[in-house]
Amino acid sequence: MSKQPLEAVIYQTFKINLNSLVYPLFVREGRGVREEIPSMPGIYRFSPDTLIKEAESLWRLGVTTVLLFGIAGRKDETGRGAYEKGNIVSKSVSLLKRYVPTLTVITDVCLCAYTSHGHCGVLEDSDTGRIDNEHTLSALAMAALLHAEAGADCVAPSAMAKKQVGVIRGILDKNGHRDTEIIGYSAKFASQFYGPFREAADSAPRFGDRRSYQLDYFRTEDALAEIEDDIAEGADIVMVKPALSYLDVIREAKRIFKYPLAAYSVSGEYAMVKTGASQGYWDEKKMVFETFSAIRRAGADFVITYHARDIAEWLKEGK
Numbered sequence: 356m357s358k359q360p361l362e363a364v365i366y367q368t369f370k371i372n373l374n375s376l377v378y379p380l381f382v383r384e385g386r387g388v389r390e391e392i393p394s395m396p397g398i399y400r401f402s403p404d405t406l407i408k409e410a411e412s413l414w415r416l417g418v419t420t421v422l423l424f425g426i427a428g429r430k431d432e433t434g435r436g437a438y439e440k441g442n443i444v445s446k447s448v449s450l451l452k453r454y455v456p457t458l459t460v461i462t463d464v465c466l467c468a469y470t471s472h473g474h475c476g477v478l479e480d481s482d483t484g485r486i487d488n489e490h491t492l493s494a495l496a497m498a499a500l501l502h503a504e505a506g507a508d509c510v511a512p513s514a515m516a517k518k519q520v521g522v523i524r525g526i527l528d529k530n531g532h533r534d535t536e537i538i539g540y541s542a543k544f545a546s547q548f549y550g551p552f553r554e555a556a557d558s559a560p561r562f563g564d565r566r567s568y569q570l571d572y573f574r575t576e577d578a579l580a581e582i583e584d585d586i587a588e589g590a591d592i593v594m595v596k597p598a599l600s601y602l603d604v605i606r607e608a609k610r611i612f613k614y615p616l617a618a619y620s621v622s623g624e625y626a627m628v629k630t631g632a633s634q635g636y637w638d639e640k641k642m643v644f645e646t647f648s649a650i651r652r653a654g655a656d657f658v659i660t661y662h663a664r665d666i667a668e669w670l671k672e673g674k
């Protein structure tokens with residue numbers, strides 16, 4: 356085999372795979388908003404108008420898929436804002452579809468940004484943060500339907516409620532949204548790496564943690580079982596999250612299920628790369644390419660990453 360320079364191999368790989376990048380975007384109410392998130396330098400909260408401008412520029416760069424997170428203006432005990440008509444996510448999806456119609460829009464479906472306690476579901480017991488699964492499922496189903504009605508191409512339930520994929524598939528089908536796809540946040544581990552995101556989305560649990568519904572990080576078998584369940588319930592794509600500390604799970608999931616697989620390189624992974632680079636510990640671009648390659652090599656078909664915009668820019672420069 357002829358040995359090409361490393362840069363050339365990397366560029367080639369990335370060029371082929373620009374379509375596999377998913378870029379998360381945060382949106383809140385307001386006008387003209389573009390506020391940087393302190394824990395995630397280079398990542399912003401947008402209002403719907405600035406979100407459109409950002410999406411147009413992403414599209415021109417070749418980032419064609421985004422994952423949308425809503426930041427609630429108002430929170431309550433049961434997270435009603437998540438499925439209220441005309442809420443921030445549905446409004447933003449409609450605008451994106453009007454102004455950048457060829458952009459693929461995925462929406463995160465969860466309650467944690469909308470509940471006053473910051474947990475991902477409706478609580479059964481407010482001392483332990485235990486989730487009332489049935490009640491949570493109907494809230495998630497309504498939110499997913501709202502996003503689909505606004506034109507989302509794909510909904511991504513991230514609450515880790517039991518049967519969330521199946522219930523959402525059911526309500527979408529019943530309402531004429533058979534073509535709306537579902538990404539299951541199937542193997543979502545209770546992780547320290549979500550810290551910066553919770554600042555970004557103002558969604559940190561006010562008490563307790565998420566271990567009653569997210570996976571303990573030593574339980575690989577449970578992770579694989581969750582993936583199997585999501586596939587059986589009708590997920591189009593399954594996910595492992597976070598990415599870097601769970602490359603073995605990505606590998607196993609791909610090997611066993613041979614199913615379209617996404618990996619979410621989460622906020623804490625991004626913050627580590629950024630912090631180290633700002634301290635001069637490493638070269639940011641080389642670090643991003645190295646870690647991104649590792650996630651792809653492990654078996655992820657899609658990588659959700661806050662570096663997506665930068666990667667696309669680097670590729671453009673490298674041409």
Ligand code: PBG
Nearest residue numbers: 465467513548549552621622623
């Ligand atoms: C919502 C959700 C979270 C993330 C994605 N969807 C936060 C959490 O579970 O606490 C984290 C993403 C990231 O850290 O980049 N449940």
